[in-house]
Amino acid sequence: MKTPPEIIAQLTHSKRGFSKSELKVVDAILLDPESATRASIAQLAQLAGVSEPTINRFCKKLGASGFPDFKIKLALSLASDARFVNSAVDADDDVGTFTPKIFDASVNALTRVRDSIDTKVIQRSIDQIVQSKQIYFFGLGNSGPVAADATFKFFRFNTPVSSHHDPLMQRMLAAASQTGDLFVMISHTGRTTSLLETADIARRANATVIGITAPESPLAARCDLAITLDVPENTDEYLPMTSRLAQLTVLDVIATGVSLRQGQAHIPHLRRIKESLHDTRQPIDSAV
Amino acid sequence: MKTPPEIIAQLTHSKRGFSKSELKVVDAILLDPESATRASIAQLAQLAGVSEPTINRFCKKLGASGFPDFKIKLALSLASDARFVNSAVDADDDVGTFTPKIFDASVNALTRVRDSIDTKVIQRSIDQIVQSKQIYFFGLGNSGPVAADATFKFFRFNTPVSSHHDPLMQRMLAAASQTGDLFVMISHTGRTTSLLETADIARRANATVIGITAPESPLAARCDLAITLDVPENTDEYLPMTSRLAQLTVLDVIATGVSLRQGQAHIPHLRRIKESLHDTRQPIDSAV
DNA sequence: ATTAAAATGTAATCGAATTACATGTTTAAA
DNA sequence: TTTAAACATGTAATTCGATTACATTTTAAT
Numbered sequence: 001m002k003t004p005p006e007i008i009a010q011l012t013h014s015k016r017g018f019s020k021s022e023l024k025v026v027d028a029i030l031l032d033p034e035s036a037t038r039a040s041i042a043q044l045a046q047l048a049g050v051s052e053p054t055i056n057r058f059c060k061k062l063g064a065s066g067f068p069d070f071k072i073k074l075a076l077s078l079a080s081d082a083r084f085v086n087s088a089v090d091a092d093d094d095v096g097t098f099t100p101k102i103f104d105a106s107v108n109a110l111t112r113v114r115d116s117i118d119t120k121v122i123q124r125s126i127d128q129i130v131q132s133k134q135i136y137f138f139g140l141g142n143s144g145p146v147a148a149d150a151t152f153k154f155f156r157f158n159t160p161v162s163s164h165h166d167p168l169m170q171r172m173l174a175a176a177s178q179t180g181d182l183f184v185m186i187s188h189t190g191r192t193t194s195l196l197e198t199a200d201i202a203r204r205a206n207a208t209v210i211g212i213t214a215p216e217s218p219l220a221a222r223c224d225l226a227i228t229l230d231v232p233e234n235t236d237e238y239l240p241m242t243s244r245l246a247q248l249t250v251l252d253v254i255a256t257g258v259s260l261r262q263g264q265a266h267i268p269h270l271r272r273i274k275e276s277l278h279d280t281r282q283p284i285d286s287a288v
Numbered sequence: 289m290k291t292p293p294e295i296i297a298q299l300t301h302s303k304r305g306f307s308k309s310e311l312k313v314v315d316a317i318l319l320d321p322e323s324a325t326r327a328s329i330a331q332l333a334q335l336a337g338v339s340e341p342t343i344n345r346f347c348k349k350l351g352a353s354g355f356p357d358f359k360i361k362l363a364l365s366l367a368s369d370a371r372f373v374n375s376a377v378d379a380d381d382d383v384g385t386f387t388p389k390i391f392d393a394s395v396n397a398l399t400r401v402r403d404s405i406d407t408k409v410i411q412r413s414i415d416q417i418v419q420s421k422q423i424y425f426f427g428l429g430n431s432g433p434v435a436a437d438a439t440f441k442f443f444r445f446n447t448p449v450s451s452h453h454d455p456l457m458q459r460m461l462a463a464a465s466q467t468g469d470l471f472v473m474i475s476h477t478g479r480t481t482s483l484l485e486t487a488d489i490a491r492r493a494n495a496t497v498i499g500i501t502a503p504e505s506p507l508a509a510r511c512d513l514a515i516t517l518d519v520p521e522n523t524d525e526y527l528p529m530t531s532r533l534a535q536l537t538v539l540d541v542i543a544t545g546v547s548l549r550q551g552q553a554h555i556p557h558l559r560r561i562k563e564s565l566h567d568t569r570q571p572i573d574s575a576v
Numbered sequence: 577a578t579t580a581a582a583a584t585g586t587a588a589t590c591g592a593a594t595t596a597c598a599t600g601t602t603t604a605a606a
Numbered sequence: 607t608t609t610a611a612a613c614a615t616g617t618a619a620t621t622c623g624a625t626t627a628c629a630t631t632t633t634a635a636t
Contacts, residue, residue: 114391
């Protein structure tokens, strides 16, 4: 996809020297960019309180061939970028307002991680998992459920897998581990003392430790492989929201990678899992 | 944001009765949709070999107010399509290729749910949660970790909250429940027999049951409130990937709603939680 | 204070889009 | 098979929006 000229970005980060009336235009557009894509040059001129040629010149200044072209570029910009405006939830937002905001924040986080993640580390993680004899997913607190989820995801491969959120159990398993054992430790902060100690213990036992955590965190430094997620999370206001999503998606990626590596080898295994679940479900056309 | 009329979709799935010359227009546009957004009506008319009014009528037929409006809608359609390339992971993809694909699939699912979710039901769910005396999150299998995650999320409110993934325990709690108790049952398929029974038991006990599940599923029909998530998931190939993310985000939304409703009331409670965690963490500047 | 350059507006012009109307084409009924 | 009515399409006129040329105002520098 060719990089579109991000009109909205140019409007918000008004680095460019905008003149007085050009700023009026910026304001008028940002007030309701959506409807600006539908307005005529006259309407927008009136709304901004400037003349029509001013609008026109403004459009050209931003790289459009004219006003109609500008509207299209603006629309494109809205569709891709501005839909995910990371606007904070406001105290007097109603459901219809804050619901998309939260979804957008999640989407934002995911696209950001997508664009910043180190796929080489992912690749090496996949290599390690394929080679491992046994896989443990460790997480504490909010990351506990993520580890548990990973178990379900990796269960379809033939390697024994389990998740643990009890620090003592984690420590015991780490101490009893050996070469070929793989620990995936999940921690948003990467600063949970107990998990750091467990990581050290596991590495001393010659097991492999992969961390899914924050860049430059103590945990990242202690792992054989650190998958670092750059998720901006204002943990001061809320408990982690978006980091779990990023962690889960990264685990999806790794699972997919392992799956691709194994080719069709595990398909029969997967079918057996599916079949085992069948009797727990109501048939599709059951009376509701 | 209002659901955009997907022009491209209307063009490709030419279900609508297009006439001879209208088909010429479709072809001309699909030949190079990108440049069609930049063409004038005369250019496009020539390219398609039809008259200008034909183009104009065609645009109106597809729901645009005219040709310029059509171009904008087309541009929007292109942009969103490009972003949501739901291209399946290919057997010979390398990490750098399938990693963004999976992230995009997740983003895709979230935006789709965002645009299709019924915020009125969300609102009523928030109402119920605020009024409830006790909250239980139930999930089985893949949804178990989601329920567990919800516990962490809702713990910051003063209402007692717990999650359970043992069907017997779920059933016991449902049987022992009473008015004021709230059950949030999470199931991607909405067809897990055990959970359906538990829902019935809970409702007979006058507890409230909220479902986070598939539209038109047995579970949705059995709940007081059904938050239905329209997540396309090819469960045949892979175990659920994106549905968890949607479920988690919906729970984030609800938690946020409850939080807003309570205003600052729970802030001291939240601070206490934070402080309790402090000693488990390494200080930021600890030696790495 | 004066002048040049930049910014903005006015008004004329140009061009694109739309509409009204005429012509041709298909379809169905006689 | 013929005929009329509905539909599809094109031509030409018209309208409306966008653009340009030019005049005026504002700003900044000497």
